[in-house]
Amino acid sequence: MAYVSGGNELLDAWKILRRLGVKTGSRVADFGCGGAGHFIIPAAQLAGAETTVFAVDILKSALSTVSTKAMAEGIYNIKTVWSNIEIVGATNIKAGSLDFVLLVNNLFQSKEYENILKEAWRLLRHGGRLLVVDWSDQPTPFGPAMVDRVKEEEVQALVEKLNLKLIDHFQAGTYHYGQIYEKS
Numbered sequence: 001m002a003y004v005s006g007g008n009e010l011l012d013a014w015k016i017l018r019r020l021g022v023k024t025g026s027r028v029a030d031f032g033c034g035g036a037g038h039f040i041i042p043a044a045q046l047a048g049a050e051t052t053v054f055a056v057d058i059l060k061s062a063l064s065t066v067s068t069k070a071m072a073e074g075i076y077n078i079k080t081v082w083s084n085i086e087i088v089g090a091t092n093i094k095a096g097s098l099d100f101v102l103l104v105n106n107l108f109q110s111k112e113y114e115n116i117l118k119e120a121w122r123l124l125r126h127g128g129r130l131l132v133v134d135w136s137d138q139p140t141p142f143g144p145a146m147v148d149r150v151k152e153e154e155v156q157a158l159v160e161k162l163n164l165k166l167i168d169h170f171q172a173g174t175y176h177y178g179q180i181y182e183k184s
Helices: 013-020 040-047 060-072 113-123 152-161
Strands: 002-005 008-012 028-031 053-057 078-082 098-104 124-135 164-173 176-183
Touching: 008 013, 008 164, 013 040, 013 124, 013 164, 013 176, 028 040, 028 113, 040 053, 040 060, 040 078, 040 098, 053 060, 060 078, 098 113, 113 124, 113 152, 124 152, 124 164, 152 164, 152 176
Parallel strands: 028 053, 028 098, 053 078, 098 124
Antiparallel strands: 002 008, 124 176, 164 176
16 A cells, blocks of 8 residues: 555555565564554564564554554554654663664654654664655655755764664655665
8 A cells, every 4th residue: 555645646655665675574663653554554564463563653543543444454463652752762662673663754743853763773673774754855746844854964964873874765756755774
């Protein structure tokens, strides 16, 4: 299923998750998963029923909606985590336990994205990967205000301070950039 708005495909979650390397047994957290579950539901399916994946959001209503949608689709391996991803350690997920952390369309909503990236780093195992997908800095017919968008170069500079290496950079959709980093 693709993330859609107004009938236009914005992000193909399946394609992006496969590019990232999510497969059976992958331990994944989706930071700021939102109620639609556009990335966490496909991630749960790719990881397989025997592997727990984490849907993390600050809105209890979003977590409830994801749970309901997942159950309706017969997906039972999603654990919801009510947390503020802007606070390092607040997710209460074991450090170094994840293969993948997803940051999709949420950095622009915060001024604390350095802390969000630090929390992602904390949770990744060595060799784990961080996916960042956010709005490009080109004008778009919709989306967040230009002043709120986080430039690719800014993300890269912050992430490299955490010793995460850029291993892939791609156009994630018509209006989004994608970056994949690996923890060494």
